[in-house]
Amino acid sequence: MLLPPDSSYRKAIGNCSIDREFFALLDERGRLTMDDWIKFCYCPIDGGICNRSGGTFKNDYCVWSFSQGCPEFSGHQFYSAYCLIKNKTKSPTNMAPETCPKEAPPFKSASLIMLFRHGERSPTETYPNDPYKEYKWSGGWGHLTNRGKLQMYDLGLRLKEEYKDYLPGFYWYEDVNITSSYADRCLMSAELVCAALFPPKGYQVWNPELLWQPVPVKYLPRSQDTSIAMKVKCDKYDKMFNDVMNSSKVQNILSENKELIKYLSENTGTEMDTIGKIELLFNTLEIEMLNNLTLPHWVNDTIMQTMKRLGAQNLALYSETPFMKRIKGGVLLGNIIASMESALQGKNVPSLFLYSGHDLTIVHVLRSLNLVDTIKPNFGATLIFELHSHGEVKIAYRNSWDEVAEEKLIDSCKSPCQLSGWKTYLDPVLPTNWQEECKM
Secondary structure, three states: OOOOHHHOOOOEEOOEOOHHHHHHHHHHOOOOHHHHHHOOOOOOOOOOOOOOOOOOOOOOOOOEOOOOHHHHHOOOOOOOOOOOOOOOOOOOOOHHHHHOOOOOOOOOOOOEEEEEOOEEEOOOOOOOOOOOOOOOOOOOOOOOOOHHHHHHHHHHHHHHHOOOOOOOOOOOOOEEEEEOOHHHHHHHHHHHHHHHHOOOHHHHOOOOOOOOOOOOEOOHHHHOOOOOOOOOOOHHHHHHHHHHHHHHHHHHHHOOOOOOOOHHHHHHHOOOHHHHHHHHHHHHHHHHHHOOOOOOOOOHHHHHHHHHHHHHHHHHOOOOOOHHHHOHHHHHHHHHHHHHHHHHHOOOOOOOEEEEEEEEHHHHHHHOOOOOOOOOOOOOOOOEEEEEOOOOOEEEEEEOOOOOOEEEEEOOOOOOOOOHHHHHHHHOOOOOOHHHHOOO
C-alpha cells in the first residue's frame, strides 16, 4: 500500500471528519432526526465549531451539515462543519453565518485505479485426447470456479485493508466506477471484489442475514470494447498481428521448440503448430491440475514450465510493436490519465475506478507502460495506479490475488513521477483517434 495516511478518504478541517454514511442518510431522508444527530456525534456541551473541548464525542463523526446558516456554501456539495447539538437545540441551521468556514473543503485529493484479472475459471478449451473433455465443470466451461469466487472476494478484502485510509468505508455511487469485460467471469469477479469492499452499512442493510448489496458494474459488448476485452476489429492491427505471427522471431521460437511441439502433438491428438495453441493447452492442464485432476502421464513439471514460458511469449506478441501497444493498452491508459487529470482539476469524478479484465488486458497495459517484456498473469493479478494529491503517480503490481503488491518504477519518469511528465512519456502509445488510426 503506497498511499500515505494523509490521503484518507475522510478529510478533515480541524477535528471535523467527513463520513459517507452521514451523506447517504441525509440524501435518503432529506433531513435528520434528533436521534440521528446524537448517533453520529455527541457534541461538546458548550457547542462551537467541532471543538472537542468542553465535552466528549461519542465517536469520530463530527457531521457536515447542509446548513442554510452558511450561505457562502450555497450550491456546494458540502456545507459548514458544526457539532450536532448546541444547548439541546434540534438543528444547527440557526448558527450565525459569520462562524462558517470561508472556503469549501476539498473532498478528494487523490485517485485510485485498479485493474485486475478475473479469478480461477474452468477451462475454455479441451483437446482430443483430454481424459476430462466430458468433465462436468461447476458453472459450465469458462466460468468462475468456487475457488475463483473466494479468490476475488479475498482480493477485495486485501485491497480494503491495504487502502483503508483511502477507500470509502461506505458505498456511494458517485465515488466508485466499476467497468468490466463482457465475459461473465469478469463481471462476477468485479461483483465479488465489490462485495468485500462495500458491505452495506446503516440504512443500506436490506437483509440483516445477508450483509451484501448490489453494486452496478458497467460493460460494453465484446464487439465495442476497445479498452478491456479489446476485441473491436482494427484492420491495420490485424494485418500487423498476422505479420508478427509469420515473422522470423516467431518462426525461430517454433524451431527452437520443435521437439516439444512434436511431443505435444502426438500426445494431445491435435497439431500444436502455433504457440497460441500451446498456451491454450497449458491453461487447460493448469486448471485441471488446480482442481486435483490427475494429469496424463506425458505431462511433467518441466513441460508445464516450458509451456508457461511459451504462453507468456504468446501473450506478448499481441502488443509486439509500438502501434500494437497503442491500439491495445493505450486506450485504457488514456482513460486512466484523463480521470487523473480531472481529479487534479477538482472535477466531480469518482475517486475509485475498478476494471475487471483478462490476463491479456493486464499484459497489454504492462507492456504499453514498458514495465515488462513477457509475463503470464495469474488469477487475480492486479495492477494499481495511484494519483497523490501533489500530482505524483505511483504504480504497483501483484501477479496473483494472494501476492503482496510491489511498487514498479516508471521508466523515463524521474521520481517523484508527476502526472504531466508521465503523460508525456506515454504519448507514443496513447491513441488520439482509434477508429482513424485503425484504417489501412
